Every structure is written in structure tokens, then in C-alpha cells.
Amino acid sequence: MSTAYRTSDSVATAPVLDVTDLSVTFRTESGPVSAVDSVSLTLAPGEIVGIVGESGCGKSVTAMSLVGLLPGSARITGSVLLEGKELIGAKPAALRAARGRDIAYIFQEPMSSLNPVLTVGRQITEVLQVHERLSRRAARERAVELLGLVGIPSPRERVRHYPHQLSGGMRQRVMIAMAVACRPKVLVADEPTTALDVTVQAGILDVLRGLRDRLGTSILIITHDLGVMADVADRVVVMYAGRVVERAGIEELFLRPQHHYTAGLLAAAPTPGRHAGSHRLQEIPGLVPVLSEQPDACTFAERCEAASATCRSSAPALEPVALGATGAQGPHLVACWHPRGDAPPPARKVTS
Amino acid sequence: MTTVEQTDDTGVSPEATPEREVVLELDDLVMHFGQVRAVDGVSLSIRRGQVTALVGESGSGKSTVGRCIVRLVEPTAGTVRLAGHDVTHLSRRELRPHRRDVAIVFQDPAGSLDPRMLVGEIVAEPLRLQAGRLSRRERAERVADGLRRVGLRPEVARRYPHELSGGQRQRVSLARALMSAPKLLVADEPTSALDVSVQAAVLNLLADLQRDIGFACLFITHDLAAVEYLADDIAVMYLGQLAEQGSREEIFARPRHPYTQALLAAAPIADPVRQRSRVPVLLGDDLPSAMDPPPGCRFHTRCPVAVARCSEEVPALRLVGGGARVACHLVAQDGTGPDVRTDAPSTTGHPA
Numbered sequence: 001m002s003t004a005y006r007t008s009d010s011v012a013t014a015p016v017l018d019v020t021d022l023s024v025t026f027r028t029e030s031g032p033v034s035a036v037d038s039v040s041l042t043l044a045p046g047e048i049v050g051i052v053g054e055s056g057c058g059k060s061v062t063a064m065s066l067v068g069l070l071p072g073s074a075r076i077t078g079s080v081l082l083e084g085k086e087l088i089g090a091k092p093a094a095l096r097a098a099r100g101r102d103i104a105y106i107f108q109e110p111m112s113s114l115n116p117v118l119t120v121g122r123q124i125t126e127v128l129q130v131h132e133r134l135s136r137r138a139a140r141e142r143a144v145e146l147l148g149l150v151g152i153p154s155p156r157e158r159v160r161h162y163p164h165q166l167s168g169g170m171r172q173r174v175m176i177a178m179a180v181a182c183r184p185k186v187l188v189a190d191e192p193t194t195a196l197d198v199t200v201q202a203g204i205l206d207v208l209r210g211l212r213d214r215l216g217t218s219i220l221i222i223t224h225d226l227g228v229m230a231d232v233a234d235r236v237v238v239m240y241a242g243r244v245v246e247r248a249g250i251e252e253l254f255l256r257p258q259h260h261y262t263a264g265l266l267a268a269a270p271t272p273g274r275h276a277g278s279h280r281l282q283e284i285p286g287l288v289p290v291l292s293e294q295p296d297a298c299t300f301a302e303r304c305e306a307a308s309a310t311c312r313s314s315a316p317a318l319e320p321v322a323l324g325a326t327g328a329q330g331p332h333l334v335a336c337w338h339p340r341g342d343a344p345p346p347a348r349k350v351t352s
Numbered sequence: 353m354t355t356v357e358q359t360d361d362t363g364v365s366p367e368a369t370p371e372r373e374v375v376l377e378l379d380d381l382v383m384h385f386g387q388v389r390a391v392d393g394v395s396l397s398i399r400r401g402q403v404t405a406l407v408g409e410s411g412s413g414k415s416t417v418g419r420c421i422v423r424l425v426e427p428t429a430g431t432v433r434l435a436g437h438d439v440t441h442l443s444r445r446e447l448r449p450h451r452r453d454v455a456i457v458f459q460d461p462a463g464s465l466d467p468r469m470l471v472g473e474i475v476a477e478p479l480r481l482q483a484g485r486l487s488r489r490e491r492a493e494r495v496a497d498g499l500r501r502v503g504l505r506p507e508v509a510r511r512y513p514h515e516l517s518g519g520q521r522q523r524v525s526l527a528r529a530l531m532s533a534p535k536l537l538v539a540d541e542p543t544s545a546l547d548v549s550v551q552a553a554v555l556n557l558l559a560d561l562q563r564d565i566g567f568a569c570l571f572i573t574h575d576l577a578a579v580e581y582l583a584d585d586i587a588v589m590y591l592g593q594l595a596e597q598g599s600r601e602e603i604f605a606r607p608r609h610p611y612t613q614a615l616l617a618a619a620p621i622a623d624p625v626r627q628r629s630r631v632p633v634l635l636g637d638d639l640p641s642a643m644d645p646p647p648g649c650r651f652h653t654r655c656p657v658a659v660a661r662c663s664e665e666v667p668a669l670r671l672v673g674g675g676a677r678v679a680c681h682l683v684a685q686d687g688t689g690p691d692v693r694t695d696a697p698s699t700t701g702h703p704a
Contacts, residue, residue: 054547167638168410197409197574199635202618206632224547227577227620230627250624268552269622270577275600276559281552281581287517 014084015042016185016218017066017103022078022088024058024065035061037242037294038078040318043186046212048219050233050250052226052265056288058242059222063188066220067105068095083185101131104179108191110171114163120147120174121159127181146177149214150207169200173207180211187211189221193228205232226269230254235330238262241289241299244318248332256342258321258334260304298337306338372399373435375453375535375568376421381430383416387643390416392592393430395669398536398585403562403569405579405600407615408589411639414572417589418538421570422456423447435535452481455529459541461521465513471524472509475499478531498527503557519550523557530561537562540572555581576619580604588612591642591650594669598676608678610658610692611651617693633692649681657682657690 024036036058043049051059064070066080068087080087082103087095099105107113115123124146125139134142140159147155150173163171172192179187189208193201209232211217223229229236229250236253238246238261246259257263267282286303294315298304301311318335376398383391391413398404406414420427423439431440435453442450455478458464465474475495479486486494496506502523513521522542529537539558543551559582562569571582579586579600586603588596588611596609607613617633635654640646646653652662661681669679673687683689 054549170638198576198618198620199409199614202620202632203634205620206634225620226548226622227627230622230624231620254622254624265548266622268549270552270555270581271623272577272580272604272621274581276555276563276581279581281556283553283556284549285553 013044016045016083017043017220018079018081019062019066020079020081022062022065022080023076024061024070025075027073027075031292034291034294035074035242036065039239039242039244041237041244041247043218043220045185045218046216048208048212048221048232048234050229050236051220051222051239052224052229052236053239054224054265054288056241056290057239059239060190062239063105063190063220063222066188067099067103069105097131100127100179100184101182102184103186103188104182104184105188106172106175106179106190106192108194110168110175110195111163113175114171116163119160119162120166124159124174124178124181127178131182142181143177146181147174149180149211150174150177151203151210152177167200168196169203172196172200172204176204176207176211180215180217183215183217185218187217187219189219191223192221194223194225201228208232226265238265241291242294243299243335244333245300245336246332246334247318247330248321249330252332256321256332256340258332258339258341259300259336260306260338260340261300263340298335306340308338310337372401373535374398374433375400375435376570377431377433378417378421379431379433381417381420381432382428383413383420383425384428389592389642389645391420391427392645394589394592394594395430396587396594396597398568398570400535400568401562401566402585403571403583404585404587405571405573405583406587406589407573407576407579409574409639411591411642412589413592413642414589415540418456418540418570418572421536421538422454424456448481452478452532453534454536454538455532455534456538456540457522457525457529457542459544461518461525461545462513464525465521467513469512470509471499471511471513471516474513474524475509475527475531478528481532494531498531499524501530501561502527503553517550518546519553522546522550522554526554526557526561530565530567533565534567537567537569538572539569541574542571543578544573544575551578558582576616577622588615591640591645593650594677594679595651596676596678596680597669598674602674602676606674606676606687608672608674608676608683608687608689609651609680610655610682610690613692614656631693649679656692657695 019041022036022039026033026035039062053059065076076088078088121143124143128134128139128142143159144155147158152158152170152173193204208219212219233250235249237244240261246262257266264282264284270281284303289299296315297313298311298316301307316335316337318333321332321334321339374397378394378396381391381394394417406417408414419425421432427440431438434450437450439447439450472495475498476491479491495509499506499508504523543554546554555578573579583600585599587594590611596612607616614633614635621627640653648663648665649667652658667679667681669677671677672683672685
């Protein structure tokens with residue numbers, strides 16, 4: 001079922017990243033846990049795609065499985081094609097070569113991913129010496145250049161600094177500089193601004209956009225923040241309990257969310273001009289389930305106000321929405337037996 | 353200051369008293385940790401039934417203000433007056449009768465609930481401060497009421513914190529905080545660690561409780577969307593001092609201080625069309641060190657519209673037209689001044 005829409009996705013150019021039926025199961029002490037179930041998504045050259053969902057929805061596991069960062073207890077099936085090369089099941093050496101050079105990853109917490117005893121310059125040159133076989137001197141020049149590219153003032157001095165001498169935002173910029181040192185085709189950014197202040201976040205998002213515009217980097221950004229999504233993403237993938245429940249262009253998704261979970265998320269966030277005196281935020285009762293195996297049912301049914309018997313007995317497929325035109329940002333897909341259709345964007349309940 | 357206060361949960365309607373009692377008064381509060389000038393002269397007062405948001409970036413000193421108010425730390429100078437009593441330098445023993453007047457809820461409920469105590473014991477703890485012994489049954493009843501009030505079933509009392517979700521744990525924190533019927537609730541980033549849908553539930557709950565019980569609330573947060581939803585008044589903090597203070601309507605409609613303007617511009621709106629039409633204001637990453645704050649206006653090193661005077665002369669927090677208090681040389685007495693969202697080029701810290 002996934003192949004039906006995969007080819008028609010987004011722009012006509014071949015995707016740089018093509019994920020098909022990716023599933024991840026963890027072996028744990030209390031039995032298997034299904035974290036990701038048949039996720040399919042594509043990333044076109046120069047595109048920014050966002051994965052959104054709450055904690056426990058499988059968005060980070062999806063991202064980490066792309067770059068082979070999951071522990072040995074994870075069983076991964078499906079296909080991840082990076083420029084046509086299969087990454088799932090690839091030999092460690094092949095994966096190592098791809099990682100950093102073709103696909104790079106930045107984490108939420110830059111402090112724990114930077115080596116505290118090496119200068120930031122050394123950490124960037126390391127990547128360049130390994131992958132690009134640059135001389136020490138040339139690598140150092142590139143490092144200065146890269147720090148400039150990610151908006152670090154006086155980069156020539158900064159290369160000599162240690163991570164603890166930098167602010168959180170500067171560290172995240174260093175992480176991005178390391179990640180893009182070898183000009184990867186794909187950058188996976190896992191909650192890159194979650195630990196940062198809004199003023200700093202704005203700068204980091206600007207850097208990511210700049211990389212896309214100047215280097216043509218494709219970016220997969222994982223976030224729970226709908227504001228961040230609204231700011232940078234071209235297309236959005238909404239995940240719930242390990243599955244993709246909706247995929248659409250950014251404006252289409254915010255304008256006409258089809259899945260009740262998406263609509264719930266949109267209505268839960270406080271929006272400008274609303275005060276508790278006259279408005280109420282929409283709550284989604286219940287919790288994201290932890291599943292030992294994926295049931296043949298909609299996993300959101302328990303929390304969904306539109307759920308019917310069908311929802312509890314059969315899993316809906318991710319299929320094109322039968323309304324409106326498919327915009328420039330590709331078709332709108334939803335996995336729901338009772339999509340919201342032309343219902344207006346979720347309105348906040350008004351308190352009496 | 354001998355306002356008689358009902359100590360039970362029902363409270364009196366805040367509208368009943370024409371001039372509401374001042375519950376919290378900070379006068380030139382200073383808190384230095386060695387060289388670090390975390391809080392450097394903050395004056396603020398909150399009346400009964402009022403929600404005041406204290407916003408600023410990490411490192412602005414906002415949480416330290418909260419810790420001074422509940423006297424987790426002893427202020428270096430200035431005064432903290434709770435319900436008319438000066439508690440600034442009281443000893444632990446002297447503080448005891450005033451403890452019930454104020455309660456605090458922290459960002460991370462997992463870290464602020466004792467993992468070895470049952471929820472029922474946690475929630476019952478503040479009752480020990482109350483005069484007169486309660487029978488076991490009375491205690492159990494009070495706990496059940498307290499849990500019900502925050503939307504939890506009384507059976508939760510027999511569970512341990514680790515058995516609960518993040519949202520439920522934050523409800524337990526709230527139940528505990530409200531147990532002694534405090535006149536002031538300090539909520540320090542109460543929703544920052546929670547997912548959007550859970551965050552909505554906790555914000556709704558806070559709004560409901562505050563309206564029903566009528567306690568005063570200092571809502572410490574960096575989340576401006578939550579501030580607009582919950583707060584009546586807003587105080588913006590920068591490097592240990594207040595930059596601007598005013599009603600929610602004033603601050604959101606007519607922010608005067610360049611820092612407030614930049615904060616508002618940096619917070620992304622969960623609406624792609626509106627978000628992308630905004631002009632970003634980039635401040636650059638570095639909040640200067642609180643050990644050596646810049647001379648003059650502390651914000652001048654990051655301010656896009658700073659002039660020479662800003663680095664020389666400390667701006668006083670003064671009342672301007674429109675009823676807001678602003679500490680900025682560039683804001684005229686009638687409240688007019690530059691707006692960095694439209695007047696200044698967004699260049700700081702940004703690569704060419």
C-alpha cells in the first residue's frame with residue numbers, strides 16, 4: 001500500500017532520502033516494544049520535512065534508525081535509500097562512510113554530544129580529516145569557514161575554545177558546523193532547539209534555513225513544537241504511537257488537518273490573542289500507548305472522539321485525502337477511517 | 353496588614369473585595385551567589401487573584417526570584433513581603449507560620465516528588481503545617497479532595513510517583529502545593545517539560561483553579577504563548593533586572609522595550625502563513641555573564657537600536673504612557689519609541 005503514493009510524493013525529482021515500511025522493535029525485559037511501524041516518507045533535494053508528535057510517538061527512533069544509531073536490542077526492517085543506496089542492513093564500514101559524509105545528525109543537547117576535552121576546532125577538523133582527507137592546516141581553515149557559515153562571530157578565535165566556554169546556542173551552532181562539514185545531502189535534526197531559549201532558537205532555525213538555501217541540504221527536522229514546524233518545514237509527517245497518521249504540505253496541514261490527532265495537537269497549543277478568561281485549550285485525554293505489537297486497529301481510537309467500531313477492529317491505511325487540490329507541496333495523506341474532511345480548523349472551546 | 357483570610361479551599365470571590373490585598377511585595381530584591389549577580393534589584397507586587405508572569409531567557413534570574421520568594425534561599429538585600437509579613441531574613445523556625453502562605457510547583461515533577469513516598473503521603477505533607485491535629489480519616493478526606501480538585505481519582509493516593517505519567521505527576525505537585533490553601537502559588541516553568549496536549553491540560557487546570565480559589569500566582573516561564581493564555585500581568589526580566597512590566601494586553605499589543613519586542617518576535621507562531629510573513633529579529637546568542645553585567649543598560653550589547661547613552665547610563669524602570677513600566681532610554685514619556693521588529697535590520701550574529 002505504501003508504494004501507491006510513494007512515487008507521486010512531492011516534487012518530480014528523485015528523493016534524496018526514501019524510507020519505505022520502516023519498522024523498529026526493541027527487545028526489553030518486559031517483552032518486545034514496537035516503536036516504529038511501517039513508516040514511509042521521502043525527502044526531496046533541498047526540502048525541509050518535519051516529523052511531529054508527542055514523546056513516545058517514535059519520531060526520534062525513526063530518525064536514529066536512519067543513521068544506524070539504535071542499540072543492538074533494536075530490530076529494524078524495511079528500507080532506507082539514501083541516494084539509491086540501501087542503509088538498512090548495510091555493512092558497518094559502509095554505514096560509517098555514509099554517516100557524516102552523506103547523512104549527518106544533530107542532537108537536542110549539544111553539550112552531551114560535544115567532547116568536553118577537545119577544542120571545537122579540533123572536533124570539526126576531525127570530521128574533515130577522516131572523510132575528506134584534508135591536511136591539518138586545510139581542515140583548520142575549513143573549520144573557521146564553517147563556524148562563520150553557522151553564524152558564530154569571530155570564528156578564528158572560537159575554534160580554539162572548548163565547549164564549556166560557549167553558550168548553549170553557540171554549542172548547537174558548533175554541532176551544526178560539524179554536521180555539515182562534509183556537505184551531507186541529508187541533515188537529520190532531532191529537536192535541535194528544544195533546549196534553547198526562543199531568541200536563540202530563532203537564530204538556529206535561521207541557520208538551518210540558510211544551509212538549505214545556500215548548500216541545498218535536505219533537512220529532516222524532528223520537533224514537538226508546532227511553532228518551529230510552522231516556521232521552517234515544507235512538509236510535515238505526523239506520527240502517533242509509531243505510525244505515520246498524516247502527511248501533508250505545511251500550509252495544508254495547518255489549514256485542513258484530517259486526522260483527529262493532528263487537529264487535537266493544533267488546538268492544544270496556545271495561540272496569540274487567546275486568554276483563559278475567554279478560551280480553553282483543547283486537551284487530548286489519555287496517553288500515547290506503549291505497544292508490544294502493532295494492533296490491527298487505529299492506535300488513536302482510544303483517545304479519539306470520532307472513533308467507531310471500525311477504528312477498533314481494523315488499521316486505516318495512509319491514503320490520499322479525497323478533497324481539494326493537491327498543492328505544490330505534494331499530496332495530503334491520512335490514516336483515518338473518519339477523516340475530518342472540510343471541517344474548519346479546530347476551534348478552541350469557549351468557556352461560558 | 354491584618355487582612356483576615358479564609359484558610360479553607362472555598363475562598364472568597366476575588367471580586368468581593370474592591371481593593372484586593374497585596375499578597376506579594378518584592379522591594380529592590382537582590383540575590384548574589386558569590387560573584388554571580390543573579391537578581392539585581394527587582395521590585396514587584398502581586399495582588400490576590402492576580403496572575404503575574406515573570407518571563408525571560410535562561411540565566412535572566414527569573415527562577416532565582418521564585419526561590420527567594422519561597423525562601424529556598426535567603427536574599428542578599430531588599431525585602432520579600434508575603435501577605436504583609438517581611439520574610440526576607442526569617443530563620444527556618446520563624447518562617448514556619450508563613451510557609452502555608454506560599455507554595456511552589458517546579459518544572460520537573462519527577463524531580464520534586466519523593467519517589468519513596470506514596471502520592472497520598474506527598475499530598476498530605478503540607479497538612480503537618482496546619483494547626484490542630486487531623487484524624488487519619490480527616491487527612492484521607494483532605495487528600496482525596498485535593499486530588500479530585502486537580503482532576504485525579506482519589507485512588508491515585510495509593511500509587512508511587514513513578515507509576516504516573518508526567519502530566520499526572522504535575523497534577524500531584526499542584527495538589528500538594530494547594531493543600532495548605534496558599535495565598536500565593538509560585539509556578540516555575542510548570543508546563544515546560546510536558547507534551548503539547550498534556551501542557552494544555554495543565555494550563556487549563558491552573559486557570560480553573562486560579563479562578564475558583566483565587567490565589568495569586570507568579571508564573572515563571574519562557575513560553576510566551578502560555579503567558580498570553582494565563583497571565584494578567586507580565587514582568588520581563590533580563591540579566592537580573594526588570595526590563596518592562598505591564599498588563600498582558602499592553603505588553604502583547606504595545607511592547608516598549610526592545611528586548612520585549614525581540615522576545616515576542618522570536619517566539620514562533622503555530623501558523624505557517626503568519627509565521628513566515630514575520631520579519632525575524634535576531635539578537636545573537638550570548639546573554640552576557642551575570643558575573644560581569646554590561647554597564648549602562650544591560651541589554652545594550654544585544655540591542656539592535658542601542659545608542660551611546662545606553663552603554664553609559666543605567667535606565668530607570670519608569671512609568672510611561674499606557675500604564676507600562678519600561679527601563680529604556682529610547683522610550684519617550686508618552687510611551688513611544690523604536691520597534692526593533694520594524695525599525696532595525698536583523699543582522700546581529702547572523703552570517704552575511
